[in-house]
Amino acid sequence: MSLTTLPRIQKRRSPWRPVVYLLLVLATIFYLLPIYLVLVTALKEATDIQLATTWNLPNPWSWGSFVTAWQAFAPKLRNSLVLAVFATVGSAMLGSLNGYVLSKWRFPGAGIVFPLMLFGMFIPYQAILIPLFQFLKSVGLYGSIWGLILTHIVYGLPITTLIFRNFYAEIPDEMLEAAKIDGSGFFGIYARIMFPLSVSGFVVVIIWQFTQIWNEFLFAVTLTNQASQPITVALAQLAGGEAVKWNLPMAGAILAALPTLLIYIVLGRYFIRGLLAGSVKG
Amino acid sequence: MKLHGDRVTAFLMLLPSLILLAIFVYGFIGRTAYVSTTDWGSNPAQALALEPQLEPVGAANYVGLFTSRFNARFRQDLVNTFFFTLFFLVGCLGLGLGLAILLDQRVRGEAVFRTIFLFPFALAFIVTGTIWRWMLQPQGGLNVLPTLVGLPKLELPWLTTRQQVWRFDWRHLPAYLAVIVALVLLIFAWRAWRNQRRGRGATLGVVALALGVWGGFGAPGLTFLPYSELHGFNVAFIGIVLAAVWQMSGYTMALYLAGLRGVPEELREAARSDGASEWQLYRHVILPLLGPITLSAMIILGHISLKIFDLIWAMAGSDNAVTDVPALLMYLRTFRGNQFAEGAAIAMVLLVMVAAVIVPYLWTSLRSEVRR
Numbered sequence: 001m002s003l004t005t006l007p008r009i010q011k012r013r014s015p016w017r018p019v020v021y022l023l024l025v026l027a028t029i030f031y032l033l034p035i036y037l038v039l040v041t042a043l044k045e046a047t048d049i050q051l052a053t054t055w056n057l058p059n060p061w062s063w064g065s066f067v068t069a070w071q072a073f074a075p076k077l078r079n080s081l082v083l084a085v086f087a088t089v090g091s092a093m094l095g096s097l098n099g100y101v102l103s104k105w106r107f108p109g110a111g112i113v114f115p116l117m118l119f120g121m122f123i124p125y126q127a128i129l130i131p132l133f134q135f136l137k138s139v140g141l142y143g144s145i146w147g148l149i150l151t152h153i154v155y156g157l158p159i160t161t162l163i164f165r166n167f168y169a170e171i172p173d174e175m176l177e178a179a180k181i182d183g184s185g186f187f188g189i190y191a192r193i194m195f196p197l198s199v200s201g202f203v204v205v206i207i208w209q210f211t212q213i214w215n216e217f218l219f220a221v222t223l224t225n226q227a228s229q230p231i232t233v234a235l236a237q238l239a240g241g242e243a244v245k246w247n248l249p250m251a252g253a254i255l256a257a258l259p260t261l262l263i264y265i266v267l268g269r270y271f272i273r274g275l276l277a278g279s280v281k282g
Numbered sequence: 283m284k285l286h287g288d289r290v291t292a293f294l295m296l297l298p299s300l301i302l303l304a305i306f307v308y309g310f311i312g313r314t315a316y317v318s319t320t321d322w323g324s325n326p327a328q329a330l331a332l333e334p335q336l337e338p339v340g341a342a343n344y345v346g347l348f349t350s351r352f353n354a355r356f357r358q359d360l361v362n363t364f365f366f367t368l369f370f371l372v373g374c375l376g377l378g379l380g381l382a383i384l385l386d387q388r389v390r391g392e393a394v395f396r397t398i399f400l401f402p403f404a405l406a407f408i409v410t411g412t413i414w415r416w417m418l419q420p421q422g423g424l425n426v427l428p429t430l431v432g433l434p435k436l437e438l439p440w441l442t443t444r445q446q447v448w449r450f451d452w453r454h455l456p457a458y459l460a461v462i463v464a465l466v467l468l469i470f471a472w473r474a475w476r477n478q479r480r481g482r483g484a485t486l487g488v489v490a491l492a493l494g495v496w497g498g499f500g501a502p503g504l505t506f507l508p509y510s511e512l513h514g515f516n517v518a519f520i521g522i523v524l525a526a527v528w529q530m531s532g533y534t535m536a537l538y539l540a541g542l543r544g545v546p547e548e549l550r551e552a553a554r555s556d557g558a559s560e561w562q563l564y565r566h567v568i569l570p571l572l573g574p575i576t577l578s579a580m581i582i583l584g585h586i587s588l589k590i591f592d593l594i595w596a597m598a599g600s601d602n603a604v605t606d607v608p609a610l611l612m613y614l615r616t617f618r619g620n621q622f623a624e625g626a627a628i629a630m631v632l633l634v635m636v637a638a639v640i641v642p643y644l645w646t647s648l649r650s651e652v653r654r
Binding site (some may be wrong): 129217 | 287288289291292293295296298299300302306307308309310311313314316317331377380381385386387389395398399400401402403405406407408409411412413414415416417419421422423424425429430435516528532534536540559569585588589591592595596599600609612613616617622625627628629630632633636637641644645648
């Protein structure tokens with residue numbers, strides 16, 4: 001399943017052509033309208049924001065909102081970064097090992113264990129939130145970023161395992177057999193064959209996990225305190241307040257969105273592969 | 283034997299993850315189930331204790347959710363979730379399929395359009411919610427958009443409206459369900475009859491008729507509530523559905539586009555040379571092939587919509603009863619109200635709803651994989 005355009009036989013021009021483009025342009029407006037509004041609002045001075053002139057261009061243009069938002073959000077962005085990096089690397093490493101075992105070292109009962117693992121990916125996290133909250137409190141990790149990292153590593157395991165298992169299933173068993181004859185063991189095969197061949201698998205998993213963890217809210221709002229909260233929680237608090245002028249939440253929204261948007265724009269191919277792998281049986 | 287040792291190593295490498303998931307998923311679900319049958323939270327002194335003393339109360343929390351006057355909000359939340367899921371699915375599938383078909387027409391700049399339609403998916407629900415909260419301001423945003431081209435401004439109250447439409451009495455829910463099931467059975471009966479399976483059709487027809495009559499008379503003998511309680515579709519959800527579709531329709535577009543690209547060109551050419559118009563080609567050849575994609579998209583979107591939490595929090599606030607859903611109410615009851623047992627009961631209801639969607643999906647997709 002690839003999204004790239006396949007070469008096609010040229011067909012006669014249809015009279016519906018202009019309609020197709022018109023609809024696509026209308027859809028484009030629908031998807032970009034909010035972005036226009038965010039940008040012009042964020043680039044206005046707080047005193048310049050009136051509901052009636054929402055759509056007007058800023059006059060004068062001002063970067064002040066970004067400066068203020070950056071000052072307020074820099075620590076939260078740092079929390080999000082630490083969280084997303086550690087939790088992504090942790091769940092990707094474990095998921096890779098799990099996928100390797102489940103695809104190449106099948107053991108009796110794997111057919112039962114694997115769906116039981118996958119179910120953990122779909123549960124509403126409310127169903128584990130109370131014991132998780134109690135557990136983190138009892139081990140002293142409640143309120144800290146490390147508790148949140150641990151949480152994301154554990155609940156990231158099903159999806160990373162699934163993606164890696166499907167990825168490793170493509171690597172022919174004959175390569176492993178050859179390596180075994182050459183005397184490689186479990187770790188030797190992993191280090192010399194599986195890991196080097198799975199670089200693009202790692203890219204997919206890392207992008208997917210980073211995006212999901214950066215964007216996550218329920219765990220973040222329940223398990224962190226003021227000092228350790230990630231950007232999503234800080235943004236929700238700011239935007240929920242009534243006193244704040246809208247330039248600030250809009251600038252904050254841009255700051256919160258930039259990392260995942262950049263990933264999407266620069267590494268879109270891998271992003272979409274993760275998206276398809278995470279939802280459709282590969 | 284070396285090979286045997288490696289197998290043991292492999293299993294040992296997997297073991298920590300298995301143990302973690304066994305505890306964090308199944309152990310914790312079990313614990314939540316247990317908490318939901320206790321009185322945790324009814325005594326404020328115990329609520330936040332590190333080792334709270336819990337007394338068993340059986341199914342009282344669940345009975346309370348579905349029958350107590352104080353929990354009408356929870357029942358409205360179920361109605362909200364139902365309508366949200368319905369419109370969210372219809373919106374995402376319809377728009378996603380439409381866009382995918384448009385992009386399938388070999389348009390110029392396809393990659394640019396694709397990138398634009400899918401980018402909201404990269405955003406956090408909190409970011410989307412913050413943006414759309416501003417878009418849907420009653421005196422600004424979308425409402426003043428028409429003034430740019432000289433039209434009068436709109437007066438839609440979006441998220442702030444308290445209006446409810448399609449109201450129904452919760453007490454009559456069994457009756458409504460009976461009539462709906464009867465209608466579905468009737469369709470099956472008709473199809474069986476037509477396919478020369480007269481006996482089966484007749485049996486189904488009789489069952490459907492009996493169920494319909496029973497429901498038509500208000501399902502005597504089965505009442506959810508002893509008193510009348512009105513619920514309906516909260517109009518304030520239209521804005522939230524709009525934002526959710528904006529965010530997620532690119533995802534269905536990507537799924538459908540991948541599916542359309544999987545339709546072999548020979549098949550299209552064969553249909554065309556048989557004289558099929560483009561419309562007939564899609565209607566009779568291509569769309570039926572997209573059935574499995576629609577089903578998995580429905581399941582993925584459905585389970586997201588049952589769990590929707592952050593988008594509503596960011597758009598309408600966490601405390602707004604009108605736009606409340608069970609996922610939000612669980613958080614409020616548990617972590618704001620310290621009603622841990624009741625929160626756990628809501629969480630279990632949510633889990634059952636999600637599991638009803640996901641378990642058959644996992645079951646069938648993994649079984650088909652084994653067969654492959």
